[in-house]
Amino acid sequence: MILASVYFIYRFTVIMRQIILDTETTGLRAAGGDRLIEFAGLEMIDRRLTGNSLHLYIHPERDIEEEAIAIHGISLDFLAEKKAPVFAEAGKQIADFIKDAELIIHNAPFDVGFLNMEFARMGLPATETIAGGIIDTLKMAKTRYPGQKNSLDALCTRLSIDRSRRIFHGALIDCELLSEVYLALTRSQFSLVDGLAENNQTQTATLHNRQPLPHPLIIQAAGDAELHQHEAYLNALGEPCLWRQSANRKEADA
Structure with a gap:
């Protein structure tokens, strides 16, 4: 437990680039021919969103299942209106955006599975090789709330996060909500790091603001005896x- 805490403090005292990531797809089977149709990533540094983001609609070069459209609201006609590129034209941009960053994903195996399938089609390395690490917030939530519903909607309700703007499961809005969920799930862990930083600042301020003694110190030298x-x-x-x-x-x- 002590070693884990020390590692956690060391890891997050160093500024780390993180990407809150989500995707939407034509269906549920990356290995069964389904394709990625939306990618969203929000950059976070030192637990603050930087405003740097990447949001792309992608043409899947195949039909989109009706059940999937009912969830995310993205149709082929919508993608045609957006003049969405195919993944072969957008994949390098996505890989460059997530390079060396720690990815924060809800149900990471699903999104990583689709990204890996698409990257493999282009001859690019797997997500695990491109990125600097992956955090699965679904796994975190299951540890924190065992036996309870831990969908993004359920977590927003449990953690008092406003999701009124979420009409469809769009990748961009889901990233915005996931960033708040992640910060809420890890707030207690980071309070230790924040407390150490605050103590250091207080000690530094005390040294700088120390007042001179009202009387000079008297130095008494030793006598011959x-x-x-x-x-x-x-x-x-x-x-x-x-x-x-x-x-x-x-x-x-x-």
Whole structure:
């Protein structure tokens, strides 16, 4: 437990680039021919959204299942209106955006599975190789709330996050909600790091704001009798006396 806490403090004291990520697809089977049709990523640094983001609609080069359209509201006609590129034209941009970043995804195996399938079609490395790590907030939530519903909607309700703007399961709005869910799930962990930082700032401010003493310090030098007693005490300790070794070293250095 102590080692885990130390690792956590070290890891997040260093500024880390994170990407809140979500996708929408034609269906549920990346290995069965379904394709990715929307990608969204929001950049977060030091637990703050930077405003840097990537949001793309992508033409799947196939039909979209009606059940999927009912969830995310994206049809082929909509993609045609948006002049959505195919993944082969957008994949490099996505790979560059997530490069070396820690990805925060709800139900990560689903989104990573689709990204890996699309990257493989282009001859690009897998998401795990491109990115700097992956955090699955669904796994985190199941650990925190075992036996309860842990969908994004359920977590927003449980954590008092406003999801009134979420009419369809769009990738961009889901990223915005997921960023708030992630911050809420990890707030107690980061309070330790924040507390250490606050203590350091307080100690630094105390040193800078220290007031001078009202009276100068009086330095009382040892008298001849005290010096004689001190020498007698050192003589009794013998030649290996550390005090004398240290004094001789200083004289030699001088």
